[in-house]
Amino acid sequence: MPELPEVETVRRGLAGLIIGKTIVSEWHDTAKGFPNTLADVDRFLKGATVTAVRRRAKVLMIDLSTAYSLVIHLKMTGQLVFVGETRFGAGHPNESLVHDLPDNSTRVTLTFDDGSQLFFNDQRKFGWMRLMPTIEIPNIDFMRKVGPEPLDSEFRAEAFAARFARRSRTSIKAALLDQSVVAGVGNIYADESLWGAKVHPRRLVATLSEQDFFALYTELRAVMNLAIEKGGSSNHTYVNAEGKKGSYMDFARVFRREGLPCPRCGTTIEKLRVAGRGTHICPHCQQLL
DNA sequence: CACTTGACCTGTCCGC
DNA sequence: TGCGGACAGGTCAAGT
Numbered sequence: 468m469p470e471l472p473e474v475e476t477v478r479r480g481l482a483g484l485i486i487g488k489t490i491v492s493e494w495h496d497t498a499k500g501f502p503n504t505l506a507d508v509d510r511f512l513k514g515a516t517v518t519a520v521r522r523r524a525k526v527l528m529i530d531l532s533t534a535y536s537l538v539i540h541l542k543m544t545g546q547l548v549f550v551g552e553t554r555f556g557a558g559h560p561n562e563s564l565v566h567d568l569p570d571n572s573t574r575v576t577l578t579f580d581d582g583s584q585l586f587f588n589d590q591r592k593f594g595w596m597r598l599m600p601t602i603e604i605p606n607i608d609f610m611r612k613v614g615p616e617p618l619d620s621e622f623r624a625e626a627f628a629a630r631f632a633r634r635s636r637t638s639i640k641a642a643l644l645d646q647s648v649v650a651g652v653g654n655i656y657a658d659e660s661l662w663g664a665k666v667h668p669r670r671l672v673a674t675l676s677e678q679d680f681f682a683l684y685t686e687l688r689a690v691m692n693l694a695i696e697k698g699g700s701s702n703h704t705y706v707n708a709e710g711k712k713g714s715y716m717d718f719a720r721v722f723r724r725e726g727l728p729c730p731r732c733g734t735t736i737e738k739l740r741v742a743g744r745g746t747h748i749c750p751h752c753q754q755l756l
Numbered sequence: 757c758a759c760t761t762g763a764c765c766t767g768t769c770c771g772c
Numbered sequence: 773t774g775c776g777g778a779c780a781g782g783t784c785a786a787g788t
Binding site for chain 2: 774775776777778779780782783784785786787788
C-alpha cells in the first residue's frame with residue numbers, strides 16, 4: 468500500500484501519539500506476520516517504553532527503551548491505527564472514518580499503560596512486523612541494499628542520475644520502482660513524477676538525457692513533498708495513524724485518471740501495463756521517441 | 757550479473 | 773444474484 472509519503476505521514480502521526488507510552492500487553496495472530504518468540508516478546512516488548520518512531524524507505528521503526536525496536540513494513544494494505552480514549556466520542560468529526568478495532572484484518576494489537584491501543588491491520592497479509600535489537604536494523608537485507616532517501620537535502624540531482632547506471636537496460640519505470648536505486652518510490656509517485664518530467668515510463672534508462680534525469684529528480688521530490696503535506700494518498704485501505712484518509716489523490720495528475728483530460732494539454736490519459744504494474748500516462752506529453 | 761515473471765494473500769469490481 | 777477473472781499504492785525467489 469503505502470509509499471514513502473504515506474509511511475512518513477503515519478510516522479509523524481504515531482510519533483505524537485505513542486512516544487513516552489509503555490506497552491503493557493501484546494497480541495498477534497500468525498508466525499509469518501510476527502515471527503518473534505513469546506519469550507522475546509515478554510522480555511523486550513512488554514514493559515518497554517516507546518522512545519522514537521523512525522522511517523527508512525517504506526519501513527517504520529518504533530524504538531523501545533529495551534534497546535529493541537519494532538520494525539514494520541506495511542506492503543500493500545498494511546495500516547497502523549492508534550485508538551485512544553477520545554477517538555470514538557459521539558459527534559467526533561472523524562467518527563465515520565474509522566470502525567471498531569480489532570477487526571478481521573488485525574494482525575497485531577499493542578495496548579499501552581493508559582489503555583490506548585495500536586493496531587497493525589493488513590488485509591492481504593503481505594506486511595510484517597518484527598521485534599529486533601535496534602542496533603541490528605541496518606544489517607537486515609532490505610536496509611543493506613536500499614538506495615538513498617530521495618528527500619534528503621544532501622541528495623542532489625547528479626547523485627540521483629548516477630544511481631540509475633545499475634539499471635540502464637530496463638524501463639525507467641522499473642528502475643524507479645527498484646528500491647535499491649532510490650528509496651521509497653512506488654506506483655503512484657512513479658507515474659506522477661514521470662508525467663511531471665514528461666518522460667514515457669517505457670523509455671529505456673539508457674535513453675534518458677541529463678535534462679530528463681534532472682526533471683525527474685525535481686518532480687519526484689516535488690510530488691513526494693506535496694503528498695506528505697496532504698497526508699498521503701488514500702484508496703479504500705490506507706489511513707494514517709489516527710484512522711484518517713490523505714488527500715493527495717485530489718491532486719493527482721495522471722494516477723487512476725485514465726479517460727480524463729491531461730491537466731497540461733487536455734489529451735485523454737491512458738492506462739498501460741509497464742514493469743508488470745498499472746501505469747498512467749498522457750500520450751501527448753510523454754513520448755516514446 | 758541484469759532483468760522479468762510469478763508468488764505471496766484477500767477483497768472488490770466488472771462482464772457475462 | 774452468482775461466478776470467473778483481472779486487478780490492487782510491494783517485495784522476494786526463481787527463472788531466462
